[in-house]
Amino acid sequence: MNSSCWRPTASVDALASRSEITWKLRKFFQERGFLEVHTPTLSHDTVVDRFINPIEVSGRALDLPELREKRLYLQTSPEFCMKRLLAAGMQAIYQICPAFRASEKGEMHNPEFTMVEWYRVGDDMQLGIELLAGLIEAVVDAPPIQHLTYQAAFEMHAGVDPLDCNVEDLISRADELKLGIDANWSDEKDEWLNLFFADLVQPKLIAPTIVSLYPVTQSALARISPVDPRVSERFELFMHGVELANGYNELVYAPELEKRNELVNAQRVQDGNVALPEESRLLDALRHGFPNSSGCALGLDRLVMVALGCSRVDQVIAFPLARA
Template identity: 40%
Template sequence: MDFGMPSASVKALKQRAELLHLIRCFFAEEGVLEVETPLLSHGTVTDVHIDAFSTAFHFSEQGNQETLYLQTSPEYAMKRLLCAGSGAIYQLCKAFRHEGAGRYHNPEFTLLEWYRPGFDHHQLMVDVDHLLQRVLQTKSAEKISYQAVFIRELDMDPLTVTLSQLQQRAEALGLDMASAMPDDIDTLLQLLFSLYIEPKIGQDKPCFVYGFPVSQAALAQVNREDPRTADRFEVYYKGIELANGFNELRDAHEQRIRFMRDNQLRQAQGLPPMPMDEHFLSALEAGLPACAGVAMGVDRLLMLQINASHIEEVLAFPVSRA
């Protein structure tokens, strides 16, 4: 294997360029503005399931060394633009997550993120569905709640299940843990969802799952009809998680509380707390318009478009060759 050569074929690189052009045409027709925001920031995500890359900056205006973080998504900066009156916006950019490479993930990846003022998450699901039909020629998507899909596929209600019931169900399903069985409901729900539900949904057409437990949606509004759930959705197609969307939380005080709660959970799990993005929180204080937003993995989208079996087939140089 020649690690000096790209892992993607020239044909795949041309198909990537065509896909990016198609995406830009879609948003141009919709009147959505393309923007660019910094890849480096002073604050970062507090989510216990996401780790950001960090780097030392020796030339700060304060004269002392600072730690800067590579973005895991452009969300916070884009919301600052929304607070400044940008209107509907989208971005195609690099994002970074400090995780091992795998079939569907490279630590550096391409992300499409967009925000629609005046939309709720159901209206945004229609938007996402139209884009998928445009670039993948998919059928109109299925939509199902998180609660309903758990009941349908695993015969359990994720909104009422107890920790012991979850652990027993995981053992019965044959969940093989290298260490002790997780003692956190959300961690177990996410494991069961990824291992036993994701592979079954969205095979013939994309599947939108909405109404996630509120504890799994740090940036989404709480649902008015069922406060156990949040206005968040994910879309799956042919075994791949493609996108994650929200009816965006607009309350700066509530957002700060959720970030603090994340950091408390990180410390409880032996992880370091992460610096909250104060610029983002300050912008929220000024006022975020009612909007919905979504992030979609472009590399995964291209994998589906060209029927690739591994993300390295659509990247010029994955982390092993970078």
């Protein structure tokens, strides 16, 4: 073993700054009446997402007879359990906790990372956006936050309307821009939109920017807009070209979540990934009755990284996986 592997990859100064930012986050929420909560890191349920793979734990590893044939999951986000607390009657909650995702390693990723997540009953998308903007202004030194719809950001930086185009239009635009992508790369519009966004739009979002109203096909657990059914009430925060946060006007209807879980699992299998459990205690909570609310998840490691002008998350994490 390398004799230097005991050392943290982050400097002492960076870790001190991380501590200060974490303190400011707690202060921000406490001043607004949020309660800090703690939910399980290991659960029977997991978020069903096309592009997020949870780390599975065999029930046998727990050496409990009733769990021997069960699959459990390290949580990719505290979302499910926090929403169950809302269904049980809590009003405004936040959590700062570890989260885990398989197959994530690189300058912007570590399989274990720190998530800041919050929910408030009665908020819609606009109030959720305002809360996120206020948090960033209170916690880090940054220029004023800009606001763009997904459609406007796409038209501005990619020169195409993402809501009024088809795959052929995107292939033609990629050819015009000389992106070097094979026309047969994919026949899915969303894959082309994601490629355009990652290569052309996101790198241009240097100033703090909240992008909202994502295509309905990228709604995840957000409601569909009652004004324009082509878009969902989802929003994300970017700084220096880095995605930092993802929020929703929360989906409250169990049948819609059931339908989305089934669709996403079909996509996962098509991509060569395993299907994830579609039934969950969150679905039970939605069937019981779920309040109108908005929530948001923010990556603490990335926020600290951007705030300190670093280029890799291991510069702000004491012990990433290689040294854990």
